[in-house]
Amino acid sequence: MKNIVIFISGRGSNMQAVVQANIPGVRVAAVLSDNPDAAGLQWAAAQGIPTFARRTGDFASRADFHRAMLEVAEQYRPDLVLLAGYLKILPGEFCAHYQGRLINIHPSLLPAFPGLHTHQRAIDEGCRLAGCTVHFVTAELDCGPIIAQGAVPVYDSDTADTLAARVLKIEHQLLPQAVADFAAGNLSIRGKRVHNRRTAGEAGQNGAYGK
Numbered sequence: 001m002k003n004i005v006i007f008i009s010g011r012g013s014n015m016q017a018v019v020q021a022n023i024p025g026v027r028v029a030a031v032l033s034d035n036p037d038a039a040g041l042q043w044a045a046a047q048g049i050p051t052f053a054r055r056t057g058d059f060a061s062r063a064d065f066h067r068a069m070l071e072v073a074e075q076y077r078p079d080l081v082l083l084a085g086y087l088k089i090l091p092g093e094f095c096a097h098y099q100g101r102l103i104n105i106h107p108s109l110l111p112a113f114p115g116l117h118t119h120q121r122a123i124d125e126g127c128r129l130a131g132c133t134v135h136f137v138t139a140e141l142d143c144g145p146i147i148a149q150g151a152v153p154v155y156d157s158d159t160a161d162t163l164a165a166r167v168l169k170i171e172h173q174l175l176p177q178a179v180a181d182f183a184a185g186n187l188s189i190r191g192k193r194v195h196n197r198r199t200a201g202e203a204g205q206n207g208a209y210g211k
Contacts, residue, residue, distance in 0.1 A: 012040020
């Protein structure tokens, strides 16, 4: 059984997608947040999942905050730490500690549009495709080896909100599948590329967990 600790900052819809997927061999051990008011914490607690939250302002520095969060996460002995809508930039110390077992989902087709406001930036640049990326986390922001990507069309009538909603549906498919592949031992990092034993030899890796 693989223990997973999930970090969120808000409603935690991607966290919910992972929990509801009931992935074989995976146990969501805890949900942690930098926002005690995050709606996702209430949802997780209702499922019987332990939760923990602290604000960065409660600590002398961001480094102290993430050091404390690391200590809490370690209590659950995670095989995987998942960033599912976690909006804080992790320090190098944190990334190094979980190297190869720290995964993020980002709402753009990396390497395009790292950082925030990805959907509006895609619209402003006239992109015809937008999407999301599941990737291993490194100390360099949104630059880790890519596990999976999903794309959606960008329509002339789109706003950042309508595009975000379309991308989110893909996120809810890709992230549980990535967790399932990690838990099954299908993923290996080769330089900047992630090899997926499940999809080796296939033309692409579309599809959601359980399909």
